[in-house]
Amino acid sequence: MHETRLARWAAHFPDVDPATPGAGAAGGTGFGLLAWGARVGSGAGAVAEALGLADAVAAADLVVTGEGRFDGQTAAGKTPTVVTAIAVAAGTPVALVAGDVAARLDAFSIAASLTVIATQTTGEPDDALRDPLRFARVAGERMARAQG
Secondary structure, eight states, rough: HHHHHHHHHHHHHHTSSSSSSTTTTTGHHHHHHTOOOOOOOOOOEEEEEEHHHHHHHHSSSSSEEEEEEEEEGGTTTTTHHHHHHHHHHHHEEEEEEEEOOOOOOOTTEEEEEHHHHHHHHHHHHTTTHHOOHHHHHHHHHHHHHHHH
């Protein structure tokens, strides 16, 4: 019933395809924004473009990116994937810091998992959730030593 009403309502906006990825997210917010003339795109990509990230990365010796959980979904346009693509295009090495790692790390010159560091340090992987700053500092120290 709701689907029929929504389809009837969407027909009032012939310039917007309700099947556009993102148009139905958050209860139709995407569709409404498209009706007002917005463009749908990668959030991370749009932020990177607005910040001029490509120029900053090209001038860097190393790029560090991060994610709470680096997994198969990360490749779907999340920040580490966008940052890595920009860095690879610029020939700049990339480091990853993640709370947990559950995917291949081929694109990174160095990577750190806070849960692994917590397990090595205290024997408790959940300590990474309780005190992430502590283990992020350890990750930074290890990466700095590894980079020489």
